[in-house]
Amino acid sequence: MARMPLAERRRQLTEAAIRAMTRDGVSRTTTRSIAAEAGTSLSVFHYCFDSKQALLESVIETITEHCVTVVKEAIRPKATLRETVRAGFQAYWDHVCAHPGEHMLTYELTQYALRQPGFDHLARRQYELYGATYAELIEEVRRGDAEFRLHVPVPVLARYLAAMTDGLTLNYLVLGDEAAAADILGMVTAHVAALVAPQPATG
Template sequence: MARMSADERRELLVEAAIRVMTRDGVAKATTRSIVAEADMQLGMFHYCFRSKQELLEQVIEAITGHSLERAGTLLQQRTTVRDTLRAAMQMYWDHVLANPDEHQLTYELTQYALREPGFEGLARKQYEFYLETLVDLLDSSAKELDAEFTIPTAVLARYLITIIDGLTLNWIVLRDDKIPEAVLDEAADHIGSLSRPAKRSA
């Protein structure tokens, strides 16, 4: 393999881990199988990661990044909070439809972390990361559009992740393509109705 930085190797190992876990399941994704998928030597894994738990944390961040990597560009393309959030949700949903196995993996990661001794904190970090991502999106959209929400964005983020998380799992099981879009419309309408023009200080 050509000479590359530790960050580049780490990114390749994370993507290899996603492929292996999607194909074989989290429990069967050994460090050996991951480095083999990345075409690296086993020592490279320990050079790039302190533990398998650290790798799994970065896998979760990477999957979330895959579905929200263009979210920032939406802030310059929409004129209302409702439309910005709906576009962001559509971007996420398009990724679900295109990569269902990757999203199924996120649920498997959660259950694996909750059941595997020593990995319990990973599930907490997983959902904390989701919430931080959504809080940032809500705060950024409000700031960009000179708006504010009538309830704390921490509450709205939990509400939104509950809808999106449940909707994603529901679709993975049922594969019903008609209803999810309507659910996303309703969620965007509701959250949009909880925004208003920002109060200007005197």
């Protein structure tokens, strides 16, 4: 087997873990099945990850990164701030529709972490990461759009966006109603655009 840098090998095993957990569930996925999915040995797995907690944290971070990558590309400044906001939400939503199993896995990871003694910090880490990710995306829009005037603190808006998309995603995964999800997404886009656009002059 060709040697590769540790970071690259960890990435390979993390992506393999995501595929295996999406297919088989978190509790039924073993280190042996992850190594087999990655086409590597069990000893290589244990060299890269010294605990299950370390693996799950890498899985959480990598799944979040999958979404962030497409959203960052989508929020390049558009003709209007509202179009930029809409493009970001649409990119996220397209990812949900294209990879429902991966998004379902995020909820399973949360429940697994909360139920396993000593793993609850991973659930906190997961949701802290969501907030930090949205804060980063808000700053990205702020840097690229002269219209941007934020009317609430960044951490508050970031937590709101994380909670809103979390709930909307779970609702869609349960009900499978794309039309209803699209309507809600449009409403949220309008609301968020109003929170980050210049207020109309009064008087």
